[in-house]
Amino acid sequence: MAEFPKGRVESLSRRAFIKAGAGLACAGLAGTTALAGDKNHPSVAFMRKVGRDLLEAHRQGTVSAFLSVIQRYADVPEIALYSLGQYKANLVSAQRPRYFRGVAVFMSRYFADQSRQYPIAKYEVGEAETDGKDIMVSSRIYLMSGQTYTVNWRLVWRNKTYKVADAKVLGFSMIYMQRSIFTSYLSKRRGDLLQLMNALEG
Template structure:
């Protein structure tokens, strides 16, 4: 079975972070009653379930959370970049699940390396289209860092569309990983899907 290189998840995300750091970030405005905004309540629930998955540290635990709360189809399509047109309708369910598994493996790996003590959900802001909810992560080591969650409204509920860790967009970095992989394989999505499932 074809798989991504063992170091792909961590090293590629870190390397891509240097690129993301140069990207422009648009301004935002506070949402009225931001601490009581429905997006904040949504992120408290996501945070609670993510922390539980983190403590279990398994791919399946994270997969359940990602499939429940993330906008997997849009994240998956965005991640294909210029290869999006190569994805047929019949391939979508397999590819979408593969993306969710890939993300789950990454988070499970990180949960072992960077154990989290607690988190705090902050305020909600909007750019007029999507809502961003800030959070603060506290590691067992005593270190802290910020994660900003971009939410979109899908089917009468919020979904997580991106997470910016220390300002680095996770989906932007994931797109770089996928398109780089595909460029070396003539855009063969079958190879990508097989690797995602590995």
């Protein structure tokens, strides 16, 4: 992991967490239609369960704890493919299982690092909104420091259940940030996915 531009990840996460209330939280929700403010919508119940498991992983603060949650609830294959950007065509079928797991490990390591820097006291799940395809569920995170920030979760329907496809912290898309990191790394290595996979696992 040492070869990844960690400074970019850390600076963005600090900006997202520390500058809570900066007015960017709803940047990705323009044009959505409210689900009549129904906090009992199935997507909200799903996110309450995800939130409980994420908070437990946060309190453990380990990569393995986050990995279990991410593999259970996140749409890892689609997130992983999106993260490759223009290099997606370089990924052959035989490499997919290893690459998908590497992405899950990379995400888990990131969240474990954040759990040490920004201890969470509690969370609240809000309401669901839809743009006709995906569902957005809002949440509010309360840090031990007294600061708060908003996370908007984008959900998709996969195999008769919801999966988390993205999370926006103060308007910043986590998967967009991840794609920027991956494609920047690959651009310096002629699109060599083996080097990327080795780095994800390292």
